[in-house]
Every structure is written in C-alpha cells, then in structure tokens.
Amino acid sequence: MAETTKRMTALVTGASRGIGLAIARELADIGYNLALVARSEGALKQAAAEIEAAGAVKVKPIAADLSNEESYGRIVKETAAAFGTLDLLVNCAGLAQQGSFTDVEPAEWDRIFAVNAKAPFFICKEALPWLKQSQKPIIINIASVVGFKGYINQSVYSSSKHALTGFTKVLAKEVQPFGIRVHLISPGGVATEMVKKMRPDIKPEELLQPEEIAEIVRFLVTRKGTGTIDQFYLRRYSSLAFD
Numbered sequence: 001m002a003e004t005t006k007r008m009t010a011l012v013t014g015a016s017r018g019i020g021l022a023i024a025r026e027l028a029d030i031g032y033n034l035a036l037v038a039r040s041e042g043a044l045k046q047a048a049a050e051i052e053a054a055g056a057v058k059v060k061p062i063a064a065d066l067s068n069e070e071s072y073g074r075i076v077k078e079t080a081a082a083f084g085t086l087d088l089l090v091n092c093a094g095l096a097q098q099g100s101f102t103d104v105e106p107a108e109w110d111r112i113f114a115v116n117a118k119a120p121f122f123i124c125k126e127a128l129p130w131l132k133q134s135q136k137p138i139i140i141n142i143a144s145v146v147g148f149k150g151y152i153n154q155s156v157y158s159s160s161k162h163a164l165t166g167f168t169k170v171l172a173k174e175v176q177p178f179g180i181r182v183h184l185i186s187p188g189g190v191a192t193e194m195v196k197k198m199r200p201d202i203k204p205e206e207l208l209q210p211e212e213i214a215e216i217v218r219f220l221v222t223r224k225g226t227g228t229i230d231q232f233y234l235r236r237y238s239s240l241a242f243d
C-alpha cells in the first residue's frame with residue numbers, strides 16, 4: 001500500500017484468541033489498522049506485537065470487559081482516538097454455556113446475554129456515527145448455527161445467539177440508508193477453546209478452523225460487485241446438510 005493511501009480501521013472484539021484473533025490476522029493482511037478488544041490484556045498485547053511485526057499496519061490493544069456497559073463507548077472512543085476512523089466493526093466476543101436450563105441461575109443468564117447480545121447491540125450504536133463517515137462502512141456479527149436452531153443443554157447460549165441474529169436483521173435494514181453493509185456469519189463447531197468445553201463429543205478433525213471464518217470475513221470486505229451477501233451459514237461437513 002502506498003504511504004499516501006489512508007488505511008482503514010477495524011475494531012474486532014474477542015480478538016485475544018480463537019476466531020477473533022484469526023480475523024484480526026486476516027484483516028491486517030488486507031491492510032486494516034486494528035483495535036483489538038478482549039479482557040486478557042497480555043494476550044492482546046502479544047497479538048498486537050505479532051501482527052505489527054508481520055506487516056505495516058498499526059494495532060491498538062484495548063482491554064475491556066464487555067459485560068460492563070462502560071466498555072461500549074470507551075472501546076469505540078479509544079479506536080477513533082488512535083486512528084481517526086472506524087470503517088469495519090467485527091462483533092466476535094462471545095461466551096458459551098453448557099447444561100440443562102433447569103440449572104441456569106439468573107446471574108449466568110445475564111452474564112451470557114450481556115456479552116453475546118447486549119454488547120454487540122450497543123457497540124453498533126456507539127460505532128454508528130463513525131461508520132457513517134467511512135467510505136466503506138461494514139459491520140460483521142459473529143453469531144452461530146445455534147442462532148437458528150436449538151442444541152440440547154445450550155439454552156442460554158442458543159437464546160443469546162438468536163437475539164444477536166434477530167438484532168442483526170433489523171440493524172441491517174436500519175443502517176441500509178447510510179450505505180452501511182451488515183453481514184451475519186453463523187458458524188458451526190470451530191476448533192477453539194470454546195468448543196473444547198462445549199462439544200468434547202465432536203472429533204477435532206471434523207471441526208472448522210478459525211481461519212475458515214477469517215477467510216469469509218476477507219471475502220466479504222474485499223469482494224467487488226454490486227450485490228450484497230446478508231449472511232453465511234457455515235456448518236461442519238459431518239453435520240446434517242440443510243438442517
């Protein structure tokens with residue numbers, strides 16, 4: 001990229017590991033400057049150092065607990081202060097839950113909904129004024145196949161991803177007049193720490209790789225053409241087709 005060309009900026013939540021980190025690496029490769037958000041400051045700093053060493057982009061690690069309402073505005077402000085723009089928001093941070101709905105306490109329900117559904121909703125709201133100023137504004141929400149179907153013992157997780165899926169459908173329409181593209185990516189089992197805890201029954205070789213989700217993000221943000229792709233639903237090859 002020519003030195004005179006202004007880089008675009010991406011804010012990626014859940015970027016300390018797993019799918020979010022793979023997306024961050026992919027976006028850096030395309031040339032986005034990055035704001036990376038998660039609770040683990042050490043892991044974020046390590047990711048930032050690795051990504052900056054590999055290329056020419058700048059990376060700002062932002063430690064934040066997305067279950068706290070104060071984080072929504074702060075992460076957007078810190079991103080804009082560092083780079084002066086916000087062109088792409090990737091809501092990827094998420095928390096899993098496993099067990100019968102009869103064992104769920106209200107505090108656990110609140111915690112999972114706070115990170116999986118409430119945070120993306122309000123981060124989108126905070127990001128909107130910045131995205132409206134972008135030449136190529138995009139929001140990508142990472143939901144799950146359980147945003148469409150229900151797996152036994154994942155009642156809260158599945159409900160929260162249904163909430164995120166539903167919000168994304170409305171968001172896409174409400175920001176359409178501003179030229180902001182909104183994409184929903186709904187993966188099946190991906191080989192990350194989360195799935196190790198939730199689905200130890202799935203053979204590791206059958207899982208998707210985080211890089212496959214990052215590849216879809218690259219496709220969405222780099223593709224040419226006038227058409228728009230609302231969503232990707234990506235399942236493990238061993239799961240039932242069109243189920």
Ligand SMILES: NC(=O)c1ccc[n+]([C@@H]2O[C@H](COP(=O)([O-])OP(=O)(O)OC[C@H]3O[C@@H](n4cnc5c(N)ncnc54)[C@H](OP(=O)(O)O)[C@@H]3O)[C@@H](O)[C@H]2O)c1
Pocket residue numbers: 013014015016017018019020037038039040041043064065066067092093094095115142143144145186187188189190191192193194195
């Ligand atoms: N793995 C799968 O099979 C799968 C399938 C479909 C969808 N997804 C979705 O993909 C996204 C990424 O999942 P993953 O598989 O990569 O899981 P992961 O490896 O457990 O990563 C989760 C990420 O979210 C961050 N996070 C969790 N709680 C947070 C909080 N309170 N505040 C800020 N950041 C928080 C974590 O960082 P810290 O712990 O450092 O805060 C981490 O970066 C999630 O939304 C998940 O629901 C995953």
